[in-house]
Each structure stands twice: as structure tokens, then as C-alpha cells.
Amino acid sequence: MIIKNKHSNLLEQHQYKYSLQDVKDPNLYREIYPYTEIPKVAFNHRRVPLDMPEEIWITDTTFRDGQQSRAPYTANQIVDIYKLLHRLGGEGGLIRQSEFFVYTKKDREAAERCMELGYEFPEVTTWIRARDEDFRLVNDLGIKETGILVSCSDYHIFKKLGMTRAQALDHYLGVVKKAFSAGIRPRCHLEDITRADFYGFVVPFVNALTDLSREANIPVKIRMCDTMGYGVSYPGAALPRSVPGIVYGLHHYADVPSEMLEWHGHNDFYKGVDNAVNAWLYGASGVNCSLLGIGERTGNVPLEAMVIEYASLRGDFGGMDPRVITEIAEYFEREIGYAIPPMTPFVGENFNVTRAGVHADGLMKDAEIYNIFDTEAILNRPPEVAISNTSGLAGIAYWINKHYNLPHFREVTKNDEIVIRVKEEIDRLYSDGRTTLMGEEELMAIIESVAPGVDGYREEDENDN
Numbered sequence: 001m002i003i004k005n006k007h008s009n010l011l012e013q014h015q016y017k018y019s020l021q022d023v024k025d026p027n028l029y030r031e032i033y034p035y036t037e038i039p040k041v042a043f044n045h046r047r048v049p050l051d052m053p054e055e056i057w058i059t060d061t062t063f064r065d066g067q068q069s070r071a072p073y074t075a076n077q078i079v080d081i082y083k084l085l086h087r088l089g090g091e092g093g094l095i096r097q098s099e100f101f102v103y104t105k106k107d108r109e110a111a112e113r114c115m116e117l118g119y120e121f122p123e124v125t126t127w128i129r130a131r132d133e134d135f136r137l138v139n140d141l142g143i144k145e146t147g148i149l150v151s152c153s154d155y156h157i158f159k160k161l162g163m164t165r166a167q168a169l170d171h172y173l174g175v176v177k178k179a180f181s182a183g184i185r186p187r188c189h190l191e192d193i194t195r196a197d198f199y200g201f202v203v204p205f206v207n208a209l210t211d212l213s214r215e216a217n218i219p220v221k222i223r224m225c226d227t228m229g230y231g232v233s234y235p236g237a238a239l240p241r242s243v244p245g246i247v248y249g250l251h252h253y254a255d256v257p258s259e260m261l262e263w264h265g266h267n268d269f270y271k272g273v274d275n276a277v278n279a280w281l282y283g284a285s286g287v288n289c290s291l292l293g294i295g296e297r298t299g300n301v302p303l304e305a306m307v308i309e310y311a312s313l314r315g316d317f318g319g320m321d322p323r324v325i326t327e328i329a330e331y332f333e334r335e336i337g338y339a340i341p342p343m344t345p346f347v348g349e350n351f352n353v354t355r356a357g358v359h360a361d362g363l364m365k366d367a368e369i370y371n372i373f374d375t376e377a378i379l380n381r382p383p384e385v386a387i388s389n390t391s392g393l394a395g396i397a398y399w400i401n402k403h404y405n406l407p408h409f410r411e412v413t414k415n416d417e418i419v420i421r422v423k424e425e426i427d428r429l430y431s432d433g434r435t436t437l438m439g440e441e442e443l444m445a446i447i448e449s450v451a452p453g454v455d456g457y458r459e460e461d462e463n464d465n
Helices: 065-069 075-089 105-116 132-141 154-160 165-181 198-216 243-253 272-281 303-314 323-336 357-365 375-379 392-403 417-431 440-450 456-464
Strands: 002-004 011-013 057-060 095-100 123-128 145-149 185-190 221-226 261-265 286-289
Touching (some): 057 303, 123 132, 165 198, 221 243, 286 303, 392 440
Parallel strands (some): 221 261, 261 286
16 A cells, blocks of 8 residues: 655655564573573664654653652642643643543542542543443443553563463454443553564554554554663664664554554653653654652653653753743652652752863853853752852852852952961861861851851842842
């Protein structure tokens, strides 16, 4: 069959429709996944074209996958975080959906309270087991879309479910039919897609889903789940690990439109963000994320990272408010007691903090020299310095100016006596064997000891205003 590609305006030939390969023994790709060794990356040198959709967006799994790796959130915490997600995503809804568990009274209460807020975005969706009672539960809540687990690798089909591929396909299609009967849009979570036989099971299964969807006139969303973080985005990498290959194959050989394709990745091999970006680049509209990357094992794709990636690719935030990212980080630490690793990009305590004196000297001359972007304007996080034996005179001067919020005409320099005397005291402490960073209160005490009344600078400045 020859069709015209709407993006390239070229005629494309679809010569083959893939059929299910109901093999006797599981294909575990042992040459790629030997288990006793690090997984291998194979190349076939086939490249697919970039095909970014006209619209791309983010979906959230903080209250589903994010809750599988930590103590459950309270209902109040879920509602608070959901409100922050709404503000972060903006009225345009670039954070399109958020998925919830609905098995406990607390989770159902949280979902209902979030729906009562009346926000169009993020839409409240769910994740359920393939059981009749679960569909009734979702239907009673008035949920319009739910995720359904449809594991697609032979590791899961043969080893976990104890089925053949044909049996798994029939079972999954039956579950989807139940969703249609309940009037619910199914979101099929193709678990472990980066270890699955792509053309032997995945494409034939999704083709069958597409046929069912057309018959029911209800859309089916395909979530590509890189459950173990095996996906790679290298040009010419082979399936089943190739992220571009997976997105292209579903788009072109299973007729799944971009708006129905969603990537869900994990970070086991440090590739979570890169794979999510490439899913966008090669034709998926949605990427599924969790706030602060909290998720099973090494976590999910951090939602805040994809907010920044969106702006990098599109040139602006599309109505999102990135300053809310800082509020979210503060909420997690203050209200939930979650300790964010200090070097975490965009949200960690030290992500825009320097300890080197030469860097602090650059910051004093022009923050752009050592700050990744205007973190104060974009994230409401001004650059900072941490004081130690390596901070130098420049670092101490910068800390004093920022901490006391001194106006430009009162700022101290690294040549001022107060800075020199503070450094002398700090050097004395480290020469006596100190190895830790200087704390805020400790630094203030040292500054007050060498320059009594310095704290009055701030009061005078406020009175001047």
C-alpha cells in the first residue's frame, strides 16, 4: 500500500503487515542481555528520520510509579503537589495528565479531591489491574482514561505470566475490550518493550489494538515502557534497545499517531532524560515523568528536567512556569522530609553553588561566566558560593554581598579588610584540621567577630528603600 506522509509530503510504501510469531521458546536476546555481563548495545546501522510532532507534552506519574519507591504520600500532600503541577504546567496544559493509584481509601480521596479542583490540566488518570472490579472502581470515580499493564517481552509473557505470545495477546485484547465496554480510554503500558520481540510481538499486538480502537471509535494510547532503562538513542543502534527504532516502528508499522505515543523510561543506565528527549524527536508526543525523578530503583525521568528540555527544543516554556520547580523542591524537603541529593540538577542544594575561589571571582565579575543560565530569573534560585578552605577571598566577598543583600555601592571586594580578616580566621580553622564546609550561622558569627555591627548593613539598606 502506498500512502502520502503528511510530514514529508512524500509517498511511502508499506509492503508488509507484521503477524504474530507465536514461538515455542522465549526470545530472551541472550547475546544482548547475558545477565552475567553488562548488557550489550548492538548496531545494524539503520537510521530513521527525525520526526518531532507539532505538539509535544509531559505526563506525570508522581502518584503512581513515584509512590512505588517511597513511603506513600498523604492525601493532603498529593493535593498540594497536584496544585503545584497545575501551576508548573500553565493554562496551556503542557503537563497534560497525572496518574493515580485508586486502591486505598487515601488514594481515592486524593484523586477525588484533585478532580474537584476543576482543573483541565493535568487530567486525573489512573493505573489499574486487568480486573472487572478495577474497571468498576475507575468508572465509579468518573475517570476517562486508565493505564493497563500489558507486558510485552518474553521475559514477562513466558516467565512471569506463564503464557504463550498468542495467549497473552488474546488476554490483553480481552482486557481492552472491557475498558471499551466501560466507556474508558485505555492506555496500554507495554512493559519491558526494550527486551521485547518488536516485530514478532509488539507490532502485531499494537496492530490488533489499532483495529479494536477503530471498531470501538475509542482511542488507545500506547505507552512505551523502558522498564529496566535499557533503551539507547545512538544512531544506528538495533532493536530492541533503539529508542528511535521503537518510536518509528510503532508510528509507521502500527499506524499509531504521535499524539497516542508516550514514552516511559527509567534511569538504570543514566539514560532516562536522553531517551525521553529522543522519543520526542522521533515522533512521540508524550513523555511520562515523575517529580524529582522519584521512581522504582534508580527512578523515572525527572519531570523538571523535561520542562527545561522542552524550552531548549522549542525556544520558550510554552506557558509553563519554571519557578514552580523550586517551590516543588522546597515542598518535598519541608513538608515531606525528602532529602534531595545536593548535586541534583535544577533542584539540589548545590546545583548552582561553587566552592572554588576562582569561580567565585568570576561570579563577582559576571554571573554568566559560571552560572548555567539566569537561575535567579528562571528558577528563582540565585547562584551561591559555599565557603571552605578553597573559596579564597573572592568566595568570601561574594558570600557576604549575597547573604547581606548589599547594594552595589556597598558591596565588598576581595581586597577589603573585612574579607581579608574573615579569610584569616577561616584559614586558621582549616589549618587546625577542619574538613567540613562552613555553615551559615558559623560564618555570620565570624563576620560579626571581625566586624561588629556588619549585620546592620541590611537594616540600613532596607531603611534607605
